[in-house]
Amino acid sequence: MDKLIETGKIVSVFGIKGEVKVQPWCDDPQLLCELDRLYYKSGTPVEIERARVSKNIVVMKIKGIDTANDANKLRNRVLYLDRDDIELEEGAYFIQDLIGLSVKDADTGREYGIITDVSQTGANDVYHIKAQDGKMYYIPAIKDVVKQTDIENKLMLITPLEGLFEGAEEIRE
Structure with a gap:
Protein backbone atom coordinates (compact mmCIF):
# COMPACT_ATOMS: atom_id res chain seq x y z
CA MET A 1 0.00 0.00 0.00
CA ASP A 2 1.33 3.40 -0.93
CA LYS A 3 1.84 5.73 2.00
CA LEU A 4 1.08 8.80 -0.15
CA ILE A 5 -2.29 9.12 -1.86
CA GLU A 6 -3.18 11.49 -4.70
CA THR A 7 -5.57 14.05 -3.32
CA GLY A 8 -5.74 16.93 -5.79
CA LYS A 9 -4.12 18.94 -8.53
CA ILE A 10 -3.05 22.58 -8.62
CA VAL A 11 -4.98 23.94 -11.60
CA SER A 12 -4.38 27.68 -11.50
CA VAL A 13 -3.34 30.78 -9.61
CA PHE A 14 -5.75 32.67 -7.36
CA GLY A 15 -5.02 36.38 -6.92
CA ILE A 16 -1.59 37.99 -6.66
CA LYS A 17 -0.38 36.81 -3.24
CA GLY A 18 0.68 33.29 -4.19
CA GLU A 19 -2.56 31.38 -3.56
CA VAL A 20 -3.40 28.46 -5.82
CA LYS A 21 -6.62 26.74 -6.86
CA VAL A 22 -6.60 23.00 -6.20
CA GLN A 23 -9.01 20.60 -7.87
CA PRO A 24 -9.75 18.13 -5.05
CA TRP A 25 -9.72 14.39 -5.78
CA CYS A 26 -11.47 13.38 -2.58
CA ASP A 27 -15.06 12.96 -1.41
CA ASP A 28 -15.10 16.25 0.47
CA PRO A 29 -12.98 19.25 -0.57
CA GLN A 30 -13.09 20.39 3.07
CA LEU A 31 -10.68 17.53 3.89
CA LEU A 32 -7.86 19.44 2.17
CA CYS A 33 -8.59 22.46 4.35
CA GLU A 34 -8.05 20.42 7.49
CA LEU A 35 -4.52 19.31 6.62
CA ASP A 36 -1.44 21.35 7.57
CA ARG A 37 0.85 19.37 5.28
CA LEU A 38 0.55 17.75 1.88
CA TYR A 39 3.28 16.30 -0.34
CA TYR A 40 4.56 16.28 -3.89
CA LYS A 41 5.08 12.90 -5.59
CA SER A 42 8.75 12.99 -4.60
CA GLY A 43 7.70 13.00 -0.94
CA THR A 44 8.71 16.64 -0.47
CA PRO A 45 6.43 18.18 2.18
CA VAL A 46 4.20 21.12 1.27
CA GLU A 47 3.30 23.28 4.28
CA ILE A 48 -0.23 24.70 4.02
CA GLU A 49 -0.66 28.12 5.64
CA ARG A 50 -4.39 28.31 5.00
CA ALA A 51 -7.05 26.80 2.77
CA ARG A 52 -10.72 27.31 2.04
CA VAL A 53 -13.36 25.79 -0.24
CA SER A 54 -14.78 28.01 -2.97
CA LYS A 55 -17.26 26.45 -5.38
CA ASN A 56 -15.85 22.89 -5.06
CA ILE A 57 -12.29 24.16 -5.59
CA VAL A 58 -9.84 24.57 -2.73
CA VAL A 59 -8.02 27.91 -2.59
CA MET A 60 -4.76 27.24 -0.81
CA LYS A 61 -1.79 29.30 0.40
CA ILE A 62 1.43 27.27 0.40
CA LYS A 63 4.26 28.42 2.66
CA GLY A 64 7.04 30.07 0.65
CA ILE A 65 4.84 30.76 -2.38
CA ASP A 66 4.16 34.50 -2.12
CA THR A 67 3.59 35.78 -5.67
CA ALA A 68 1.34 34.88 -8.58
CA ASN A 69 4.50 34.06 -10.55
CA ASP A 70 5.66 31.59 -7.88
CA ALA A 71 2.18 30.07 -7.75
CA ASN A 72 2.04 29.73 -11.55
CA LYS A 73 5.15 27.52 -11.45
CA LEU A 74 3.13 24.99 -9.43
CA ARG A 75 0.35 24.66 -12.03
CA ASN A 76 -0.49 21.00 -12.84
CA ARG A 77 1.44 19.65 -9.83
CA VAL A 78 -0.37 16.81 -8.10
CA LEU A 79 -0.67 16.98 -4.32
CA TYR A 80 -0.62 13.92 -2.09
CA LEU A 81 -1.69 13.24 1.48
CA ASP A 82 -0.07 10.84 3.90
CA ARG A 83 -2.57 8.11 4.73
CA ASP A 84 -1.37 8.25 8.36
CA ASP A 85 -2.68 11.84 8.58
CA ILE A 86 -6.26 10.71 7.91
CA GLU A 87 -8.48 8.70 10.21
CA LEU A 88 -11.14 6.98 8.12
CA GLU A 89 -14.54 6.14 9.53
CA GLU A 90 -15.43 2.48 9.97
CA GLY A 91 -16.27 1.01 6.56
CA ALA A 92 -14.63 3.87 4.62
CA TYR A 93 -11.70 3.21 2.29
CA PHE A 94 -9.36 5.12 0.05
Missing part, protein backbone atom coordinates in the same frame (compact mmCIF):
# COMPACT_ATOMS: atom_id res chain seq x y z
CA ILE A 95 -10.41 4.57 -3.58
CA GLN A 96 -6.79 3.77 -4.40
CA ASP A 97 -7.00 0.79 -2.04
CA LEU A 98 -10.15 -0.59 -3.72
CA ILE A 99 -8.64 -0.66 -7.22
CA GLY A 100 -7.41 -4.19 -7.95
CA LEU A 101 -9.60 -5.99 -5.40
CA SER A 102 -10.97 -9.33 -6.53
CA VAL A 103 -14.79 -9.38 -6.32
CA LYS A 104 -16.48 -12.64 -5.38
CA ASP A 105 -19.98 -13.78 -4.49
CA ALA A 106 -20.34 -13.91 -0.70
CA ASP A 107 -22.54 -17.03 -0.88
CA THR A 108 -21.16 -19.09 -3.78
CA GLY A 109 -17.55 -17.89 -4.04
CA ARG A 110 -18.04 -17.21 -7.75
CA GLU A 111 -15.45 -14.73 -9.00
CA TYR A 112 -16.94 -11.76 -10.84
CA GLY A 113 -13.77 -9.84 -11.67
CA ILE A 114 -11.48 -7.08 -10.48
CA ILE A 115 -12.34 -3.51 -9.43
CA THR A 116 -10.79 -1.22 -12.04
CA ASP A 117 -12.37 2.13 -11.12
CA VAL A 118 -14.80 3.85 -8.78
CA SER A 119 -17.35 6.47 -9.86
CA GLN A 120 -18.62 8.91 -7.29
CA THR A 121 -22.24 9.61 -8.14
CA GLY A 122 -23.29 11.55 -5.06
CA ALA A 123 -25.86 9.07 -3.75
CA ASN A 124 -23.35 6.22 -3.51
CA ASP A 125 -20.14 5.16 -5.20
CA VAL A 126 -20.27 2.72 -8.10
CA TYR A 127 -17.58 0.06 -8.47
CA HIS A 128 -16.43 -0.83 -12.00
CA ILE A 129 -15.71 -4.56 -12.20
CA LYS A 130 -13.88 -6.08 -15.15
CA ALA A 131 -14.55 -9.79 -15.69
CA GLN A 132 -11.88 -12.12 -17.09
CA ASP A 133 -13.66 -12.02 -20.48
CA GLY A 134 -13.27 -8.22 -20.51
CA LYS A 135 -16.94 -7.46 -19.88
CA MET A 136 -17.57 -4.55 -17.49
CA TYR A 137 -20.08 -4.62 -14.66
CA TYR A 138 -21.11 -1.79 -12.36
CA ILE A 139 -22.22 -2.40 -8.80
CA PRO A 140 -23.50 0.13 -6.30
CA ALA A 141 -21.41 0.50 -3.15
CA ILE A 142 -24.30 -0.09 -0.77
CA LYS A 143 -24.64 -2.36 2.27
CA ASP A 144 -27.23 -4.57 0.52
CA VAL A 145 -24.59 -5.47 -2.11
CA VAL A 146 -21.14 -5.12 -0.52
CA LYS A 147 -20.87 -7.61 2.33
CA GLN A 148 -17.16 -7.50 3.14
CA THR A 149 -14.15 -5.48 2.03
CA ASP A 150 -10.77 -6.95 2.92
CA ILE A 151 -8.07 -4.55 1.72
CA GLU A 152 -5.26 -6.64 3.21
CA ASN A 153 -6.24 -9.75 1.24
CA LYS A 154 -7.38 -7.75 -1.83
CA LEU A 155 -10.89 -9.22 -1.70
CA MET A 156 -14.45 -7.89 -1.77
CA LEU A 157 -17.41 -10.16 -1.12
CA ILE A 158 -20.76 -9.11 -2.56
CA THR A 159 -24.35 -10.26 -2.86
CA PRO A 160 -25.29 -8.94 -6.31
CA LEU A 161 -28.64 -7.40 -7.04
CA GLU A 162 -30.89 -9.68 -9.06
CA GLY A 163 -30.01 -9.62 -12.77
CA LEU A 164 -26.75 -7.71 -12.29
CA PHE A 165 -24.55 -10.48 -13.68
CA GLU A 166 -27.13 -12.22 -15.90
CA GLY A 167 -25.63 -13.55 -19.10
CA ALA A 168 -22.13 -13.59 -17.67
CA GLU A 169 -22.21 -17.39 -17.37
CA GLU A 170 -22.86 -17.78 -21.11
CA ILE A 171 -20.03 -15.41 -22.02
CA ARG A 172 -17.49 -17.22 -19.82
CA GLU A 173 -18.13 -20.72 -21.21
Whole structure:
Protein backbone atom coordinates (compact mmCIF):
# COMPACT_ATOMS: atom_id res chain seq x y z
CA MET A 1 0.00 0.00 0.00
CA ASP A 2 1.33 3.40 -0.93
CA LYS A 3 1.84 5.73 2.00
CA LEU A 4 1.08 8.80 -0.15
CA ILE A 5 -2.29 9.12 -1.86
CA GLU A 6 -3.18 11.49 -4.70
CA THR A 7 -5.57 14.05 -3.32
CA GLY A 8 -5.74 16.93 -5.79
CA LYS A 9 -4.12 18.94 -8.53
CA ILE A 10 -3.05 22.58 -8.62
CA VAL A 11 -4.98 23.94 -11.60
CA SER A 12 -4.38 27.68 -11.50
CA VAL A 13 -3.34 30.78 -9.61
CA PHE A 14 -5.75 32.67 -7.36
CA GLY A 15 -5.02 36.38 -6.92
CA ILE A 16 -1.59 37.99 -6.66
CA LYS A 17 -0.38 36.81 -3.24
CA GLY A 18 0.68 33.29 -4.19
CA GLU A 19 -2.56 31.38 -3.56
CA VAL A 20 -3.40 28.46 -5.82
CA LYS A 21 -6.62 26.74 -6.86
CA VAL A 22 -6.60 23.00 -6.20
CA GLN A 23 -9.01 20.60 -7.87
CA PRO A 24 -9.75 18.13 -5.05
CA TRP A 25 -9.72 14.39 -5.78
CA CYS A 26 -11.47 13.38 -2.58
CA ASP A 27 -15.06 12.96 -1.41
CA ASP A 28 -15.10 16.25 0.47
CA PRO A 29 -12.98 19.25 -0.57
CA GLN A 30 -13.09 20.39 3.07
CA LEU A 31 -10.68 17.53 3.89
CA LEU A 32 -7.86 19.44 2.17
CA CYS A 33 -8.59 22.46 4.35
CA GLU A 34 -8.05 20.42 7.49
CA LEU A 35 -4.52 19.31 6.62
CA ASP A 36 -1.44 21.35 7.57
CA ARG A 37 0.85 19.37 5.28
CA LEU A 38 0.55 17.75 1.88
CA TYR A 39 3.28 16.30 -0.34
CA TYR A 40 4.56 16.28 -3.89
CA LYS A 41 5.08 12.90 -5.59
CA SER A 42 8.75 12.99 -4.60
CA GLY A 43 7.70 13.00 -0.94
CA THR A 44 8.71 16.64 -0.47
CA PRO A 45 6.43 18.18 2.18
CA VAL A 46 4.20 21.12 1.27
CA GLU A 47 3.30 23.28 4.28
CA ILE A 48 -0.23 24.70 4.02
CA GLU A 49 -0.66 28.12 5.64
CA ARG A 50 -4.39 28.31 5.00
CA ALA A 51 -7.05 26.80 2.77
CA ARG A 52 -10.72 27.31 2.04
CA VAL A 53 -13.36 25.79 -0.24
CA SER A 54 -14.78 28.01 -2.97
CA LYS A 55 -17.26 26.45 -5.38
CA ASN A 56 -15.85 22.89 -5.06
CA ILE A 57 -12.29 24.16 -5.59
CA VAL A 58 -9.84 24.57 -2.73
CA VAL A 59 -8.02 27.91 -2.59
CA MET A 60 -4.76 27.24 -0.81
CA LYS A 61 -1.79 29.30 0.40
CA ILE A 62 1.43 27.27 0.40
CA LYS A 63 4.26 28.42 2.66
CA GLY A 64 7.04 30.07 0.65
CA ILE A 65 4.84 30.76 -2.38
CA ASP A 66 4.16 34.50 -2.12
CA THR A 67 3.59 35.78 -5.67
CA ALA A 68 1.34 34.88 -8.58
CA ASN A 69 4.50 34.06 -10.55
CA ASP A 70 5.66 31.59 -7.88
CA ALA A 71 2.18 30.07 -7.75
CA ASN A 72 2.04 29.73 -11.55
CA LYS A 73 5.15 27.52 -11.45
CA LEU A 74 3.13 24.99 -9.43
CA ARG A 75 0.35 24.66 -12.03
CA ASN A 76 -0.49 21.00 -12.84
CA ARG A 77 1.44 19.65 -9.83
CA VAL A 78 -0.37 16.81 -8.10
CA LEU A 79 -0.67 16.98 -4.32
CA TYR A 80 -0.62 13.92 -2.09
CA LEU A 81 -1.69 13.24 1.48
CA ASP A 82 -0.07 10.84 3.90
CA ARG A 83 -2.57 8.11 4.73
CA ASP A 84 -1.37 8.25 8.36
CA ASP A 85 -2.68 11.84 8.58
CA ILE A 86 -6.26 10.71 7.91
CA GLU A 87 -8.48 8.70 10.21
CA LEU A 88 -11.14 6.98 8.12
CA GLU A 89 -14.54 6.14 9.53
CA GLU A 90 -15.43 2.48 9.97
CA GLY A 91 -16.27 1.01 6.56
CA ALA A 92 -14.63 3.87 4.62
CA TYR A 93 -11.70 3.21 2.29
CA PHE A 94 -9.36 5.12 0.05
CA ILE A 95 -10.41 4.57 -3.58
CA GLN A 96 -6.79 3.77 -4.40
CA ASP A 97 -7.00 0.79 -2.04
CA LEU A 98 -10.15 -0.59 -3.72
CA ILE A 99 -8.64 -0.66 -7.22
CA GLY A 100 -7.41 -4.19 -7.95
CA LEU A 101 -9.60 -5.99 -5.40
CA SER A 102 -10.97 -9.33 -6.53
CA VAL A 103 -14.79 -9.38 -6.32
CA LYS A 104 -16.48 -12.64 -5.38
CA ASP A 105 -19.98 -13.78 -4.49
CA ALA A 106 -20.34 -13.91 -0.70
CA ASP A 107 -22.54 -17.03 -0.88
CA THR A 108 -21.16 -19.09 -3.78
CA GLY A 109 -17.55 -17.89 -4.04
CA ARG A 110 -18.04 -17.21 -7.75
CA GLU A 111 -15.45 -14.73 -9.00
CA TYR A 112 -16.94 -11.76 -10.84
CA GLY A 113 -13.77 -9.84 -11.67
CA ILE A 114 -11.48 -7.08 -10.48
CA ILE A 115 -12.34 -3.51 -9.43
CA THR A 116 -10.79 -1.22 -12.04
CA ASP A 117 -12.37 2.13 -11.12
CA VAL A 118 -14.80 3.85 -8.78
CA SER A 119 -17.35 6.47 -9.86
CA GLN A 120 -18.62 8.91 -7.29
CA THR A 121 -22.24 9.61 -8.14
CA GLY A 122 -23.29 11.55 -5.06
CA ALA A 123 -25.86 9.07 -3.75
CA ASN A 124 -23.35 6.22 -3.51
CA ASP A 125 -20.14 5.16 -5.20
CA VAL A 126 -20.27 2.72 -8.10
CA TYR A 127 -17.58 0.06 -8.47
CA HIS A 128 -16.43 -0.83 -12.00
CA ILE A 129 -15.71 -4.56 -12.20
CA LYS A 130 -13.88 -6.08 -15.15
CA ALA A 131 -14.55 -9.79 -15.69
CA GLN A 132 -11.88 -12.12 -17.09
CA ASP A 133 -13.66 -12.02 -20.48
CA GLY A 134 -13.27 -8.22 -20.51
CA LYS A 135 -16.94 -7.46 -19.88
CA MET A 136 -17.57 -4.55 -17.49
CA TYR A 137 -20.08 -4.62 -14.66
CA TYR A 138 -21.11 -1.79 -12.36
CA ILE A 139 -22.22 -2.40 -8.80
CA PRO A 140 -23.50 0.13 -6.30
CA ALA A 141 -21.41 0.50 -3.15
CA ILE A 142 -24.30 -0.09 -0.77
CA LYS A 143 -24.64 -2.36 2.27
CA ASP A 144 -27.23 -4.57 0.52
CA VAL A 145 -24.59 -5.47 -2.11
CA VAL A 146 -21.14 -5.12 -0.52
CA LYS A 147 -20.87 -7.61 2.33
CA GLN A 148 -17.16 -7.50 3.14
CA THR A 149 -14.15 -5.48 2.03
CA ASP A 150 -10.77 -6.95 2.92
CA ILE A 151 -8.07 -4.55 1.72
CA GLU A 152 -5.26 -6.64 3.21
CA ASN A 153 -6.24 -9.75 1.24
CA LYS A 154 -7.38 -7.75 -1.83
CA LEU A 155 -10.89 -9.22 -1.70
CA MET A 156 -14.45 -7.89 -1.77
CA LEU A 157 -17.41 -10.16 -1.12
CA ILE A 158 -20.76 -9.11 -2.56
CA THR A 159 -24.35 -10.26 -2.86
CA PRO A 160 -25.29 -8.94 -6.31
CA LEU A 161 -28.64 -7.40 -7.04
CA GLU A 162 -30.89 -9.68 -9.06
CA GLY A 163 -30.01 -9.62 -12.77
CA LEU A 164 -26.75 -7.71 -12.29
CA PHE A 165 -24.55 -10.48 -13.68
CA GLU A 166 -27.13 -12.22 -15.90
CA GLY A 167 -25.63 -13.55 -19.10
CA ALA A 168 -22.13 -13.59 -17.67
CA GLU A 169 -22.21 -17.39 -17.37
CA GLU A 170 -22.86 -17.78 -21.11
CA ILE A 171 -20.03 -15.41 -22.02
CA ARG A 172 -17.49 -17.22 -19.82
CA GLU A 173 -18.13 -20.72 -21.21
